[in-house]
Amino acid sequence: METAQQNLEPATDIPHDNRYYLNMGPQHPSTHGVLRVLLEMDGEYVIDPQPVLGYGHRMQEKMAEHKNWMAFMPNTGRMDYAAALPYNHGYVALFERICGIEVPARAEYIRVITSELNRIVSHHLWIGAMLLDMGAFTPILYTFDDREQVLDILEDVTGSRLTYCYFRVGGVCKDIDDNFVEKTRAFIKRQRERFDVYNKLVTGNIIFIKRTEGVGVISLDMARRYGVTGPVLRGSGIAYDVRKNEPYSVYPKFDFDIPTGQNGDSYDRYLVRLEEIEQSLRIIEQALDQLPDGPFLAKVPKKLKMPTGDSSFAVEAARGELTYYLVSGGGDIPYRLKIRVPSYSNLSVLPELCQGMLLSDLVAAMGSMDLVIPEIDR
Amino acid sequence: MGDQERGKLGVHSYAAELQERLKRGEPGNLVVRDPGPLFQNKIADEIFNLCRANSLWPMTFGLACCAIEMMSLGMARFDISRFGSEVFRPSPRQSDLMIVAGTVNKKMASAVMTLYDQMPSPKWVIAMGNCAISGGPFAVEENYNVIEGVDKLIPVDVYVPGCPPRPEGLLEGILKLQEKISGVRHPFPQRKMSDAPSY
Amino acid sequence: MHPATEKLVTALSEQSIVLNECDYAERGYHFEIDLDAGRLREFAQCMLEQEMYLVFVGGLHVDPAIEIIYQFASYDRLCRLVLRVVVDSNNAIPTISDIYQGANWHERETRDFYGVIFIDHPNLVPLILAEEDVDLKPLLKNSDNIKESAAVRWVTVEEQPETDEKADTD
Numbered sequence: 001m002e003t004a005q006q007n008l009e010p011a012t013d014i015p016h017d018n019r020y021y022l023n024m025g026p027q028h029p030s031t032h033g034v035l036r037v038l039l040e041m042d043g044e045y046v047i048d049p050q051p052v053l054g055y056g057h058r059m060q061e062k063m064a065e066h067k068n069w070m071a072f073m074p075n076t077g078r079m080d081y082a083a084a085l086p087y088n089h090g091y092v093a094l095f096e097r098i099c100g101i102e103v104p105a106r107a108e109y110i111r112v113i114t115s116e117l118n119r120i121v122s123h124h125l126w127i128g129a130m131l132l133d134m135g136a137f138t139p140i141l142y143t144f145d146d147r148e149q150v151l152d153i154l155e156d157v158t159g160s161r162l163t164y165c166y167f168r169v170g171g172v173c174k175d176i177d178d179n180f181v182e183k184t185r186a187f188i189k190r191q192r193e194r195f196d197v198y199n200k201l202v203t204g205n206i207i208f209i210k211r212t213e214g215v216g217v218i219s220l221d222m223a224r225r226y227g228v229t230g231p232v233l234r235g236s237g238i239a240y241d242v243r244k245n246e247p248y249s250v251y252p253k254f255d256f257d258i259p260t261g262q263n264g265d266s267y268d269r270y271l272v273r274l275e276e277i278e279q280s281l282r283i284i285e286q287a288l289d290q291l292p293d294g295p296f297l298a299k300v301p302k303k304l305k306m307p308t309g310d311s312s313f314a315v316e317a318a319r320g321e322l323t324y325y326l327v328s329g330g331g332d333i334p335y336r337l338k339i340r341v342p343s344y345s346n347l348s349v350l351p352e353l354c355q356g357m358l359l360s361d362l363v364a365a366m367g368s369m370d371l372v373i374p375e376i377d378r
Numbered sequence: 379m380g381d382q383e384r385g386k387l388g389v390h391s392y393a394a395e396l397q398e399r400l401k402r403g404e405p406g407n408l409v410v411r412d413p414g415p416l417f418q419n420k421i422a423d424e425i426f427n428l429c430r431a432n433s434l435w436p437m438t439f440g441l442a443c444c445a446i447e448m449m450s451l452g453m454a455r456f457d458i459s460r461f462g463s464e465v466f467r468p469s470p471r472q473s474d475l476m477i478v479a480g481t482v483n484k485k486m487a488s489a490v491m492t493l494y495d496q497m498p499s500p501k502w503v504i505a506m507g508n509c510a511i512s513g514g515p516f517a518v519e520e521n522y523n524v525i526e527g528v529d530k531l532i533p534v535d536v537y538v539p540g541c542p543p544r545p546e547g548l549l550e551g552i553l554k555l556q557e558k559i560s561g562v563r564h565p566f567p568q569r570k571m572s573d574a575p576s577y
Numbered sequence: 578m579h580p581a582t583e584k585l586v587t588a589l590s591e592q593s594i595v596l597n598e599c600d601y602a603e604r605g606y607h608f609e610i611d612l613d614a615g616r617l618r619e620f621a622q623c624m625l626e627q628e629m630y631l632v633f634v635g636g637l638h639v640d641p642a643i644e645i646i647y648q649f650a651s652y653d654r655l656c657r658l659v660l661r662v663v664v665d666s667n668n669a670i671p672t673i674s675d676i677y678q679g680a681n682w683h684e685r686e687t688r689d690f691y692g693v694i695f696i697d698h699p700n701l702v703p704l705i706l707a708e709e710d711v712d713l714k715p716l717l718k719n720s721d722n723i724k725e726s727a728a729v730r731w732v733t734v735e736e737q738p739e740t741d742e743k744a745d746t747d
Binding site: 053054057059061062065094097098100223224225226227228233238240245246307308309310311312313314321323325327328329330335336338340344345348352377378 | 602603604605606625628629630631632633635637638646648650652653654655657659676677678679681682690703704705706707715716724728729730731732
């Protein structure tokens with residue numbers, strides 16, 4: 001196998017009555033939400049991990065066929081609750097694409113600023129949660145503190161802390177004011193000083209390095225066969241980001257890099273996400289400098305009349321490429337909405353990736369993939 | 379949706395069982411066959427209830443979005459540990475409070491009931507968020523998978539509405555539970571939250 | 578057009594597969610292909626060789642038969658493809674999960690929601706629905722809200738007069 005050196009072969013010269021099934025159940029401190037993984041084990045080594053999904057299935061695609069866009073907006077915030085604004089963005093931009101609605105420039109800038117703030121929030125949550133899975137309790141306190149600063153800023157303008165429903169077809173529902181701009185700039189300054197804390201506490205920590213270096217290496221061939229996207233893919237050295245590859249909204253106007261890793265192991269995925277926080281701060285700074293005046297919501301008819309046909313829109317969510325695919329038969333209610341979530345494809349590499357690993361390495365590898373289970377189950 | 383339509387979802391309905399028992403003439407509050415403590419002494423019970431109210435240890439049972447707000451409550455800004463919940467126990471055998479945070483669906487229903495049965499008495503349940511109270515935004519006409527309210531499966535003590543409720547909202551729910559257990563709102567002389575009216 | 582995309586187009590036309598170029602600003606993808614089920618596996622093999630990745634596999638319930646929709650995209654260049662295949666009379670279609678392993682879960686989910694059987698799939702058990710809901714097939718439309726296959730496609734300018742009536746009866 002081309003996976004890392006730590007995937008040792010289980011011993012073959014002792015009688016094999018060491019095999020048993022271990023259930024990493026739907027309620028477990030190390031699974032991010034309700035994921036069940038059936039592990040066929042040989043002593044301490046995992047032979048065949050099989051994820052069992054469906055414990056968080058909430059019928060989002062069925063509900064989309066019975067609701068118009070305004071009624072379905074809250075659902076988009078609840079699929080991936082840790083970074084809900086890119087989900088909002090993909091959904092409204094899909095309707096704007098299929099109906100040909102033009103969005104004012106100020107609204108696009110506000111969308112980008114709030115989406116990037118949400119990405120920062122999501123990565124902070126991930127760092128804390130992954131380290132909590134591996135047993136470290138201190139970093140999560142620091143990351144949640146940073147999170148609270150951003151959640152206060154976003155709550156002033158959107159009204160929610162977590163499951164946002166802020167975007168509308170044609171713009172956003174409330175304008176930002178000088179208070180928002182000032183607080184965001186203060187946050188950017190503060191966050192840049194906090195990177196020092198994370199580097200001292202986590203990045204250089206020998207226990208963290210030993211637990212994640214070489215664990216869960218994903219090659220380009222494996223990534224292509226499974227459709228892996230997002231920081232998981234970028235950790236393996238492939239610079240694929242929908243914001244640069246297939247630009248949408250006003251991303252072409254900003255100057256930012258796509259961080260990539262070299263080895264494709266869990267440590268590289270951590271470094272990629274840490275670097276992405278810095279790149280998001282750069283985007284927000286440039287957007288605040290270039291923020292134009294103008295309306296924040298275009299005039300859109302109450303009942304949208306969609307043409308018949310199908311349309312697709314891809315955005316870069318915090319976990320990878322999110323694609324909405326809409327089939328409409330006219331009217332204002334979609335005929336079929338297919339939501340392709342990034343964590344679904346990322347989790348599907350688990351059976352191939354984690355064969356022969358130690359159980360604690362499986363926890364580290366699964367944590368580095370940044371899964372949110374209600375997003376997978378929709 | 380009426381009860382006969384809810385039966386389509388195919389889970390044991392606690393509400394229906396309660397109705398049946400009331401029809402048969404059994405008292406309605408004895409659905410959970412908890413015989414109570416072995417030795418009953420009024421003063422000892424009051425002291426124990428005071429202790430239990432001040433040291434509720436929740437079980438980590440975050441299912442969906444409300445779980446993140448529950449985690450925020452455990453972190454430094456809102457800090458549930460000053461109210462007694464020093465640790466969140468992943469094992470049901472070592473916890474006495476189950477905060478059902480998130481949507482319960484058909485596949486998860488049996489896990490919820492198993493975990494509740496595994497908790498030792500005395501135990502309490504807080505239904506956090508609209509999904510755990512009544513199905514929330516998913517209680518629609520074409521619902522085929524979401525249990526509309528966790529109180530169809532297990533008895534609930536406190537309901538905390540919100541989607542998701544703010545961490546302070548969940549904290550108020552825990553304080554209400556403390557009041558339910560010990561009879562007094564702030565069982566120990568804690569510093570009152572400023573601007574909150576004194577009860 | 579990017580040179581790798583031209584290579585893709587030539588490789589497909591060598592196998593006499595027709596690609597319809599689409600307006601990206603309106604649809605979000607570049608090529609649309611209608612294929613029959615027998616040629617699906619060689620198409621998937623060709624996609625893997627042309628270095629495309631599988632975005633999703635989804636179902637669509639329209640009037641004569643269910644259509645399965647595949648979307649492919651590329652890591653290096655901007656090129657998105659949508660492929661539609663109609664299921665055969667037994668509601669079955671060949672699987673591509675030995676070529677693209679990611680399709681394994683997508684196909685299980687499509688079977689859950691639509692009841693489509695994927696021939697030679699290694700493990701076609703419910704993925705997202707509960708075990709007892711194996712026959713529920715929740716996303717199938719019923720007779721009063723199902724539409725014809727042509728009624729959910731883009732109309733081209735020549736066909737405008739006839740399909741106007743169809744749009745009016747919605």
